[in-house]
Amino acid sequence: MTTEDSSTTSNNSNERTLVTLCTYNESENLPGLIAEIHQHAADVDVLVIDDNSPDGTGRIADHLASTDSRIHVLHRAEKQGIGAATLAGFWWAIDRGYFWLINMDADFSHHPRHLPELRAAITGTNGEPVDVVIGSRYVKGGGIEGWGPLRHVMSRGVNFYARSALGLRTKDNSGSFRCYRVSKLAEIDWSRVRAKGYAFEEEVLYRCRRVGCRFAEVPIVFLDRQHGQSKINTREVRRALWDIFRLGIDNVRRVPVREAGEKTPS
Numbered sequence: 531m532t533t534e535d536s537s538t539t540s541n542n543s544n545e546r547t548l549v550t551l552c553t554y555n556e557s558e559n560l561p562g563l564i565a566e567i568h569q570h571a572a573d574v575d576v577l578v579i580d581d582n583s584p585d586g587t588g589r590i591a592d593h594l595a596s597t598d599s600r601i602h603v604l605h606r607a608e609k610q611g612i613g614a615a616t617l618a619g620f621w622w623a624i625d626r627g628y629f630w631l632i633n634m635d636a637d638f639s640h641h642p643r644h645l646p647e648l649r650a651a652i653t654g655t656n657g658e659p660v661d662v663v664i665g666s667r668y669v670k671g672g673g674i675e676g677w678g679p680l681r682h683v684m685s686r687g688v689n690f691y692a693r694s695a696l697g698l699r700t701k702d703n704s705g706s707f708r709c710y711r712v713s714k715l716a717e718i719d720w721s722r723v724r725a726k727g728y729a730f731e732e733e734v735l736y737r738c739r740r741v742g743c744r745f746a747e748v749p750i751v752f753l754d755r756q757h758g759q760s761k762i763n764t765r766e767v768r769r770a771l772w773d774i775f776r777l778g779i780d781n782v783r784r785v786p787v788r789e790a791g792e793k794t795p796s
């Protein structure tokens with residue numbers, strides 16, 4: 531794994547925001563997506579986390595980074611799952627002192643037009659700031675375009691299962707379009723992480739809840755990908771269900787979630 535060493539960023543405020551994009555074969559989507567991100571949020575830095583995509587996504591990302599100092603690339607040697615890639619982005623943001631991290635899929639399913647709403651929601655309602663804003667398909671105004679009935683049933687089913695097993699109160703626990711307060715991510719002991727694949731999304735919310743995060747959900751309309759192929763398969767789904775089950779056992783046993791040295795009990 532190699533990282534580009536860059537501590538210089540272009541957003542000047544004290545609350546710097548990093549947008550992370552995990553990519554595996556997203557060459558058709560990446561250039562247009564980053565351009566749109568910067569149309570809707572000009573001040574954010576973007577980190578592409580590429581697992582050596584055979585279609586050359588990593589090279590395209592390098593080229594974009596060479597033309598725009600807001601763009602950074604983290605190259606990983608091989609495909610290790612979306613959870614492992616997302617976690618690498620968390621560490622990158624923690625190490626470089628970002629204040630907010632917004633994660634998005636890189637296939638336009640998470641449209642950059644929602645970025646301002648996600649960022650606005652961090653102030654919370656009633657003057658209570660929040661730590662995690664979820665771009666949610668399952669609150670009023672949210673939705674999904676382009677899925678068949680099976681995908682709908684699977685997604686609803688996984689959400690119900692995760693809420694029951696992990697005690698989550700939020701409605702959309704399986705999507706990855708989220709804004710996190712980086713200091714809260716830093717409180718979590720990530721060495722205990724169970725899911726390397728798709729259950730990572732539920733696992734992050736579980737761990738965030740256990741360290742006392744406050745949540746908000748803002749509606750997003752999820753669009754099925756236009757270009758490239760889905761990386762979900764039945765093996766990944768089975769593994770995700772198993773990972774959530776094991777996390778549910780951790781929840782019952784109250785296995786600690788905090789980084790050593792963090793004082794507050796979880």
Ligand SMILES: Nc1nc2c(ncn2[C@@H]2O[C@H](COP(=O)(O)OP(=O)(O)OP(=O)(O)O)[C@@H](O)[C@H]2O)c(=O)[nH]1
Nearest residue numbers: 552553554579581610611612615635636637760761
């Ligand atoms: N770095 C990295 N990125 C991944 C990996 N698996 C998936 N991704 C990326 O994670 C994002 C979500 O993956 P998708 O294949 O779109 O999965 P999905 O959105 O759940 O499924 P579809 O919407 O059906 O395509 C996309 O940007 C993928 O390119 C992985 O193993 N490593």
Ligand SMILES: [Mg+2]
Nearest residue numbers: 635637639755
């Ligand atoms: Mg997708």
